[in-house]
Amino acid sequence: MINILKTKLILLKREPLSFIVITIIICLFAYILGLGQQAKLPIAVYSNLDKNLTETMLQELKKMPDVEYQLYDEEEALKLVEEGDVELAVHLQASSFELISSPNFLNAPLFQNEISTIYREVMQNETIVTAYPVEQQKNIQSILNEVESNASFNVEYTNFSNDGDFIYDSKLHSLFGFTLFMVIYTIANGVNHLVMERRNHIWSRLTVSSIGKTQIYIANLAYSFLLGYLQVVLVLSIFHFGVGVDFYGGFFKTLIAIIPYLFCIVALTIFVASIAETPGKFNAFIVVLAVPFAMLGGAYWPIEIVTSKVILTLSYISPITYGMQILNGVTIHGATINELFQPLGMLLLMAVILMGIGINVLEKKGHS
Amino acid sequence: MIEVVNLTKAYKKGTAVDHINFYIEPGEIVGLLGPNGAGKSTTIAMLSTLIPPTDGDVLLQQKSVLKDPSSLRKVLGVVPQEIALYGDLTAKENLNFFGNLYKMPKTQLKNRVEVVLQQIGLEQESKKLVKHYSGGMKRRLNIGVALLHEPQYLIMDEPTVGIDPQSRNHILETVKKLNEHSNTAIIYTSHYMEEVEYLCDRIYIMDQGRIIASGTKEEIKAILSSENTIVVKVENYSNDFMNDLLKQPFLSNINSSEGEVAFTVAKGMNFLPTLFSLCEHHRVLLKSFQVEEPTLEDVFLHLTGRALRN
Structure with a gap:
């Protein structure tokens, strides 16, 4: 044989x-x-936040799969949406964020939810850190990072093959x-x-x-x-x-x-x-x-x-x-x-x- | 000794082999002759345990091999009519592959491959891919593969089909030497009557699934011992001349080709006056005539009514 x-x-x-x-x-x-065919969806970002906070926000946003966030100035970002080169632009501000979408883009509400969660978390962390004196901020940031990686509660999402979802x-x-x-x-x-x-x-x-x-x-x-x-x-x-x-x-x-x-x-x-x-x-x-x-x-x-x-x-x-x-x-x-x-x-x-x-x-x- | 006893193969469409009996003893060469469709290939397939018979038996040393074919397979080599080789392997690789199937020890196989390559005259070409071989070389290797395990019995089914005369002679000499030196018994089927006459000690003639004649060459030819074969060379040969020849009651097995007419007449029969008068009547020029002893071809024609290669 x-x-x-x-x-x-x-x-x-x-x-x-x-x-x-x-x-x-x-x-x-x-x-x-x-x-x-799986090119990532480009999304333009322009920001009124300070440089560090904008970078932190972008880092978090980039964790979303299948989406490519790119930082522009306001004029450029709005022009890209106007000309249809991107479907969505995000305007980051100190108190909230704003979405500017093309008329045909139907997934804006989905993105609003996702971005809202990220925005809230980043801003919350920023508020906590800045509440402390400058010399302690580094320490507080590392405690926050530690808490994030070793959360008290671990929430998992699972899908069952028989639950009818495709x-x-x-x-x-x-x-x-x-x-x-x-x-x-x-x-x-x-x-x-x-x-x-x-x-x-x-x-x-x-x-x-x-x-x-x-x-x-x-x-x-x-x-x-x-x-x-x-x-x-x-x-x-x-x-x-x-x-x-x-x-x-x-x-x-x-x-x-x-x-x-x-x-x-x-x-x-x-x-x-x-x-x-x-x-x-x-x-x-x-x-x-x-x-x-x-x-x-x-x-x-x-x-x-x-x-x-x-x-x-x-x-x-x-x-x-x-x-x-x-x-x-x-x-x-x-x-x-x-x-x-x-x-x-x-x-x-x-x-x-x-x-x-x-x-x-x-x-x-x-x-x- | 291998004995075939009442061997039969029946299909829905008819009986391919019908209760045939024959035997082959160690060291002899036996010819199996028959036209296409006579049942030779089916007989060989049953004899080599490739297909089971409908009835009858194959005995090796008086023991049936139908239930346990391995005893026969160890001592039997089969050379199929087709080139059953891997074209993308070299001759040596082919020999090693098929030799391994007989579970030969490595060193023994290595020696046998060298010996067989010499026997078939391919030792210089052993590293060439078989697909680049000539038809004659492929035929020789086809034989070589069947010789690897030194079989006591060898079945050769039309081993010289479609090759040049030089390769054909080489194969015939190889078969003869193999039989003489190794005492290998050979069952040889061929359409070439001269090959069978040259090689075989005994002959079986098959037609329509039955063995219709058997014996040594001399015994087979003696079937026509009461007759002579006459070969006449003529010019201006015509169909009317042939038709009148066919009407003569004392002439039989009339066959014609390219200015030659052959027929058999009873020994002692004076056929010349009739032949001369027919030639004169049809203005056919009689150039020569020759009285010949009957050949196997004549016997075959006499028995089956057909030429072997029809």
């Missing part, structure tokens, strides 16, 4: 093009669709979607070896050797699985460690949770191999299956925004649906294994059925 695996790896080393191309395609699409992270969605979709082709390339070997009678040679057929199947399937897994690990690692995509602390869980999906895809491709006579037909069948599966499974867009009952019903036949549920579950929703029992179970059930039928049909054909 190890011998077969080693040989397949040598063959991959000699012909790595399709593996590399598919990996690049996943990275490109995930980046363009997920991260490329949480969408476009970066993770496009990354997971394209990875799950394109890895089908990589695994199919691995299984296509088996189709080619049957076609050119290498399979017969393996069968009449001293190793058992089970070992031959396991070696071939393990190779396809490892090929897919290697690609997934590579792509997710690039995005996590290289691009800095937030996996909500679930990066390593993602690498484990994807295993049932890959197993199911190996089974699916074996099933396709059992009905395709030639490598050409096999590739054609894979394309015909993979694209609709990606559409139905929510690889291109979140399945949660689809309203058609027909499409939602059809989505149950796509392994990508369950793959997306599992990956979103272990990252965005912080779900446990129990909460993911249904998609995990469905993938394993599909895998067992497809693998069973596929290998049986292949064996029957081998005997005819």
Whole structure:
């Protein structure tokens, strides 16, 4: 078995093009669709506060995700809003703040809430610090910082996957979607070896050797699985460690949770191999299956925004649906294994059925 | 000894192999002849334990191998008609890969790879990718892979198809030497009757799933011992001339190609007056005629009514 695996790896080393191309395609699409469109919302800030307080305020404001605060003078900031270059400007004053928004910007109330909280906290701290004599202010500021980092009460916000709320992270969605979709082709390339070997009678040679057929199947399937897994690990690692995509602390869980999906895809491709006579037909069948599966499974867009009952019903036949549920579950929703029992179970059930039928049909054909 | 007993393979569409019996003893070369669709490939697939028979048995040293094929697989090498090799591996890598499948110890495998490369004459080209080999080199390596584990029995299915005469001669010599030096028993199928005549001690002729004749070359040829094959060279050859020849009751197995007409007649039959009169009647110029002993091809034609390569 190890011998077969080693040989397949040598063959991959000699012909790595399709593996590399598919990996690049996943990275490109995930980046363009997920991260490329995620430019931060620019917001102009002008201030009547003193320099130090303005800087403190800006530091706090910049902690808001997906928003880019930039300091301008008043005239410049208002011109930017007027000309539509920014949707919102914030005027910081000693007693309050003011928002100047473009007419089409509908999220101003949301920003008002967020900025109000930050403004209140900063001003409160400033009031406390300035209430003390100048020589003690440094000490008071450090006490305040200490209190902030070791609060008496720790308030946490959690989301339950079953509370009906749809949480969408476009970066993770496009990354997971394209990875799950394109890895089908990589695994199919691995299984296509088996189709080619049957076609050119290498399979017969393996069968009449001293190793058992089970070992031959396991070696071939393990190779396809490892090929897919290697690609997934590579792509997710690039995005996590290289691009800095937030996996909500679930990066390593993602690498484990994807295993049932890959197993199911190996089974699916074996099933396709059992009905395709030639490598050409096999590739054609894979394309015909993979694209609709990606559409139905929510690889291109979140399945949660689809309203058609027909499409939602059809989505149950796509392994990508369950793959997306599992990956979103272990990252965005912080779900446990129990909460993911249904998609995990469905993938394993599909895998067992497809693998069973596929290998049986292949064996029957081998005997005819 | 390998024995095939009442071996049968039936499909929904019909019976591919119909209760055939044959045997092969250590050290002999046996030819399996038959036109396309005769059932040779199915027989070989069953014999090499690739597909199970519908009925019958394959015995190795009088023990059935159907339930436990591993005993046969250890002593059997199969050279498929197709080039069953990895094109993106070198000859050495291919040999190492397939040798490992027989769980050979590392040092033994290393030695065997060197020996086999010498046997098939590829020791200078062993580090070249197989996809860059000529057809003949690929055929030789295809044979080499089957020799790695030093099988006592070797099945060769059309091992010389589609190669140049030089490579073909090399393969025939390799097979002959292998049989003589290693005492390997060989089952050899081919469309080339001269290869079978050159190599084989005994011959089985298959047609429509059955063995219709068997024996040594001499025994097979003796099927036509009461007849002579006549080859006539003519000019101005016409269809009417052929039609009149076909009407002659004492001529059989009439075959024509490029100014040559071959037929068989009973020994002692004076066919010349009829032949001369037909030539004169159709204004066909008779250039020469030759009386030949029957060949395997003639026997094959006589038994199946078809030429081997039809």
